[in-house]
Amino acid sequence: MSHATWTVAIFEAILVFFILSKIFLARRGKSLYIRKIAGLNAIDEAVGRATEMGRPVLFSPGIYPLDISTLQALSILKHVTNMAAKYRTRVIVPTLDAVIQTMAEEISKEAYAAQGVPEQFNPDDIRFLSNNQFAYASGVVGILNREKVASSLLFGYFAAESLILAEAGHNVGAVQVAGTPAFMQIPFFLTTCDYTIIGDEFYAASAYISREPTLLGSLVGQDYAKAVIVLVILAGVITATLSQFGLLPHWMNWLHLFNPK
Amino acid sequence: MVWLAAIITLALFSILYKENTAYRLAEHIFIGAASGYLVYTAWSQILKPMWWDKIVQGESYWILALVASSMFYFVFNQKYVWISRLMFGALMGLISGMAFKGFAGYNMDQIHASFKPVIVHGHSFSQSLGQSLSNLLFIFILLTVMAYFFFSFEHKSRVTSLPSRTGRWVLMFAFGAMFGATVMARMSLLIGRMNFLIHDWLPLVRRFFHF
């Protein structure tokens, strides 16, 4: 599909309306409820453990170049470095993309400065390894072993190398928390990591951690948007079932509106 | 060549036992070679045909692209670091602008494919029944899984939280299936590597040591 049809335009407008309206409501100070997400509480635990052991934390922002999932990973990184800077703990960030590396460097530098310890920031901890997926994986495995990493946080989009990173982390005895929007890789994180953030929880992370009203509002808006999808699907299932037996007049069959072809 | 490749292969495999000198060396060679390749392809596949050739052919306004790229490098200057943020902002804008198209392109098909009739009129009774049950289960799983991902609805009793708990169980089942389905593909790759060592390299070793 190269351009929006009317259905797409209206449908997206409804979703956008819910998300934006909830953001503005929350900004005006409406208090909002968010359910517990166990894996996200574990991030603090992981940083705490590294501090106790006096060893570094490893944070991987995934293997995509700049895109929404990587930006979300960077916003989680922001929280992690803030905490680590408070406790004077190192965060090593190996990256697969030069632009991401630069952004991560900026974020870390700021976090250490905000905690009053700009001298603790070491640019060598934010490393560009390679844009080759498996060269990157081999490099991360090396870092995990050589730097005696205490906690490994894997957030972002991952592909096949997910298991290499997570098993290597497990083998060095690191506490591991992982989250990815890539469905295919969740099983591998589930089997090797101590805590795994599943699917959508990944995008809920920054709201959950920071409790920033804008983000909380957005999260509630997302729930409404998902509810819209649920309703559309339910209506579609009923229409499809009825029209299967010719119980619906032809003009009431609206299902083709959602067929982009 | 086979010798070199086999040695690097074995060095990388040695991580399975323990991190060691050979692995470190192979890892650094790999990262080095991949970076050299990155620089070479960045020029030969992108900058040469898409940028340099155009300037030489008279579209000299492409100099602007170089100026824009140079803004990234202001991260190294504390005073003008905001100029690099300008670039990050522009890239974030581009990425977020694509979201509308990306969302529709991916999800409209998915939504349309979910309009499954839960009572199917098939060729035979058993086929109709099977297909109906399959579709019903499909919709049930889809909805319970989505229920699991509602973050802002408070579940006060066990009844209201039932769909989301079911959703989590179904998810675990699906993840198990995904895991099982991937094993064969990964093993195939490993067999390919083993075959390289056994059939391409071992004969050379035998010839080398005359046994």
Place this chain on the structure above:
Amino acid sequence: MNLFLNWLEKLQHIDSRILYLLLAVVLAIPLVFNMSLPIPISPAAQGAYDAVEHIPSDKIAIVSVNWSSGTEAENQPQMDALIRHLFLRHKKFAILAFDPQGSKFGEDTAARLSKELGKTYGKDWMDFGFRPIENMVLTMQGMARDLPGTLVSDIHGTPLSAIPMMRGVKDIHDVGLIADITSIGTIQAWIAFIYGPYRTPLVYAPTAVMAPEAFNMLDAGQIKGMLIGMKGAAEYEKLLGRKDFATKATASLSTSHLLIIVMIILGNVGYISSRRRRRE
């Protein structure tokens, strides 16, 4: 008894290095000793075999090679088996790649088998070489209407009119089968632009991860048959009455899966016995 239980409990903490070693051994044995395990033929592989058997003698086949070294272990044996079959049944075929690396693999394989079976280039087979994937759809649509006009020359630059086997080939109606050996989503384009309008039979040889979603196409008859990764290649070898790499490799696949299953069971035995002990 206690000693036995102790031993059982240890089963839940087997060192992973032992697992790695076991896996290496279990994978290597079939490869070294040319072992094979029973391979039931799936309907998908049988369909592919029959499709090749039924290519009319006045039509050519096209072998489309769209993979690179990353999936060599799966796609190479598929291509070996398919090309061997074509040669054995005296079906003329042409290689067409949308991946530069795939083109090289296709050329090497066909040349090797052609030498082994005493075939001649230009008479029994030929090679179009590589066409850029960006133009894939245009190439497909073009060759359907005017094959020599679209593909023009072979990999060596020889015009198609100078190649004996291509003399009668004008458009897609002179093509009796297209086999897509691939690690990327090329089959969708073949279905949309060739099978859809012209009903040219398609055979699909994807990697194992890609196979599950293709069953829909098989059900709908859009593809006549499918070779699922290495396993599919092994089934094809069996149909050809051969035991080549895929047969051995599939035995390795089976043994490695069995090892995983056995290890999972052992781990659970250990886990259950330790739990029972704790309860006592």
Place this chain on the structure above:
Amino acid sequence: MPILRHILYFLRPPVTGFLLHPSSPWYLWALGVVADFIIVGGIIFYLLKLIPNRGRKIFIGIVTFLCGAVYAVEFFIPSKAGKDANFLTPLTQQVDMVTTILYAFAVGLGVYSLISFHGKKIAKMRAGWPNSLAFFIAFLALMIAGFWKDAAPSKISANLYDLFFKVGVANPGATMFSIIGFYIISAAYRAFRIRSAEATLMLVAAFIVMLGQVPIGAFLTHQIPNHGVWGFFRFENLSYWILRVPNMAAQRGVSFGVEIGALAMSLRLWLSLERGSFFEQEL
């Protein structure tokens, strides 16, 4: 966007735009590009400096919004009759190209990071410096072989590049990829225990699908007739059904949530509503 092109052509930089000719030697062109870069870059830098401190954040927000609007508006405006494009489509294609070029230039940032990291190690002879030396050798080998191959095409240079690529990039890549085969067994062994209902469900699904994939599984149930109701319980059919129905449904359920999450994040970024996620420092 022919108008844009005309404006750009009118404003072309002095040296490469007027003084040089396509037949000029490449080093003159290189010098010209540098000269123009300094001139044009200087002007733009001066203009940016004019923006007051307080306006910077707003300016960045406007740039972000405009960049996003190019794609968003292009998507929502219907295409011209009979074509798959509207008046903004050529512009988005140009923007795509510019972004690709920006990324290619940004590679320098990554290479700088690598070189400074390993360079410092060698200069100070820190632990592991021979590895860093190996890094530099491999890096230069592949880069030089690549450029040499393009500058002086010959059988030797092509083969050398091929050798370096296969040994240094393709071969270790395939090896690291195949290591997953080893890791998958240790992960499965550790995790698939009947510890809880969730773990047991995972175990059962993985078991059936694994058996359904390999010939040995098909062999175990090949006595069951392959049609009718019972055929469903053959491992290969059951495993295919699991992947196609429960697994696909779950996957779709997850993906709707993920996509909505991404859409919401894109909205926040586009409208500069995102808070507390990236850069907070005063500019």
